Amino acid sequence: MKRYFTSISLIGSTSSGKSTLGNLLAGRRVFPSGVQETTTSVVDVIHQKMLNHRSNIFMTKLSDKQSDGIQTIQFESDAEVMSNLNMLMSLYSASNIHLKIKLSMNTKPKLGKKWLRYYFHNVYLRRKKLLDELEIRDGFFIRDFPGFQHETDNNRLTLLENYLDRDGLILFVFNAEETDDVKENKLLGRLFDVLHRQNRNWQSVIFLLNRMDAFYRDSDPDVNLTNALTARKQRIRKLIYEKWKKRITDSELTIIPVAAGLALSSELLCWQTDFTTESECKNLKEHVVDYGLCLLPDELTNTLSRNVNKWYSKQWLQVYNAIYFSSGMHTLVEKLKFM
Numbered sequence: 001m002k003r004y005f006t007s008i009s010l011i012g013s014t015s016s017g018k019s020t021l022g023n024l025l026a027g028r029r030v031f032p033s034g035v036q037e038t039t040t041s042v043v044d045v046i047h048q049k050m051l052n053h054r055s056n057i058f059m060t061k062l063s064d065k066q067s068d069g070i071q072t073i074q075f076e077s078d079a080e081v082m083s084n085l086n087m088l089m090s091l092y093s094a095s096n097i098h099l100k101i102k103l104s105m106n107t108k109p110k111l112g113k114k115w116l117r118y119y120f121h122n123v124y125l126r127r128k129k130l131l132d133e134l135e136i137r138d139g140f141f142i143r144d145f146p147g148f149q150h151e152t153d154n155n156r157l158t159l160l161e162n163y164l165d166r167d168g169l170i171l172f173v174f175n176a177e178e179t180d181d182v183k184e185n186k187l188l189g190r191l192f193d194v195l196h197r198q199n200r201n202w203q204s205v206i207f208l209l210n211r212m213d214a215f216y217r218d219s220d221p222d223v224n225l226t227n228a229l230t231a232r233k234q235r236i237r238k239l240i241y242e243k244w245k246k247r248i249t250d251s252e253l254t255i256i257p258v259a260a261g262l263a264l265s266s267e268l269l270c271w272q273t274d275f276t277t278e279s280e281c282k283n284l285k286e287h288v289v290d291y292g293l294c295l296l297p298d299e300l301t302n303t304l305s306r307n308v309n310k311w312y313s314k315q316w317l318q319v320y321n322a323i324y325f326s327s328g329m330h331t332l333v334e335k336l337k338f339m
């Protein structure tokens with residue numbers, strides 16, 4: 001039977017790429033992301049069909065449990081939302097505020113005819129499929145949790161108890177470059193505690209190993225995808241046994257390798273950026289290839305200027321496809337189909 005979820009929650013340690021993944025799923029760049037600890041409040045992006053791509057965005061700020069302190073601000077662009085979220089998180093005692101943004105997810109980008117074909121076949125279509133699988137309706141939200149940074153960070157763990165949506169799907173985001181398994185285990189253990197208390201089992205969690213592009217970069221033979229997956233699977237299985245007394249086999253447990261940063265940049269390349277000259281595009285393409293398809297959103301923004309729609313080549317689209325399909329996002333879509 002098909003299951004419907006009211007939300008997707010993003011949980012994981014600091015810098016594992018939760019916010020990047022959130023942006024990718026929402027199809028908007030609103031969740032602040034960055035190299036250092038970035039998300040310090042619980043941030044919801046709430047789907048409202050009627051608010052189209054360019055329309056105003058409403059942001060609601062609540063002080064913890066007190067809903068009469070609501071403040072609504074309107075914004076004209078995603079960039080404005082993002083910078084204001086950053087500002088609010090640094091201004092207030094961040095873990096005590098809950099930020100909510102209403103916007104329409106999954107909106108169509110503005111593209112010329114040629115690009116349309118590609119966007120339908122790739123990122124847009126897949127994201128749409130994913131959100132369709134979840135039966136996205138008005139009110140559906142993506143909830144971005146602050147990352148877990150220190151083992152002793154009990155406030156962050158408490159957030160899980162207060163904010164984990166009972167009817168939501170959970171994406172637990174491992175960082176391929178993270179070596180501190182004590183921290184990961186503690187967070188995962190607490191998540192399982194909360195699920196157990198909510199009378200749910202571990203199957204509402206989808207495990208992702210983000211930043212898998214690290215494995216392309218690293219020449220150390222001990223640092224490889226198979227080892228990273230095996231180690232994490234063992235830890236998950238042990239925790240599931242402790243919590244639910246259930247032994248599960250490797251085949252029952254999937255960790256999907258993804259590269260959210262790559263997928264997001266490929267998407268931005270397709271529909272949010274402009275080039276002025278062909279040589280700039282050529283530079284960009286070389287940049288992507290040189291860096292092993294490792295162009296991240298921020299770097300991308302700095303690299304580019306205007307007018308991407310004018311430039312069109314098969315070669316470029318191959319690069320684009322390579323980024324997208326190496327990102328693992330299509331596997332996530334497939335997995336959701338069987339839930």
Ligand SMILES: Nc1nc2c(ncn2[C@@H]2O[C@H](COP(=O)(O)OP(=O)(O)OP(=O)(O)O)[C@@H](O)[C@H]2O)c(=O)[nH]1
Pocket residue numbers: 012013014015016017018019020021032033034035036037038039040145146147148210211212213214258259260261262294296297298
């Ligand atoms: N190499 C690589 N970097 C990525 C990938 N996904 C995200 N990043 C980068 O990792 C950094 C952290 O990403 P965020 O999305 O802010 O991570 P987060 O988990 O939300 O972090 P906190 O909010 O601080 O807990 C950013 O610089 C991203 O651009 C990826 O797939 N590969």
Ligand SMILES: [Mg+2]
Pocket residue numbers: 018019020032033038039144145146147
């Ligand atoms: Mg974040």
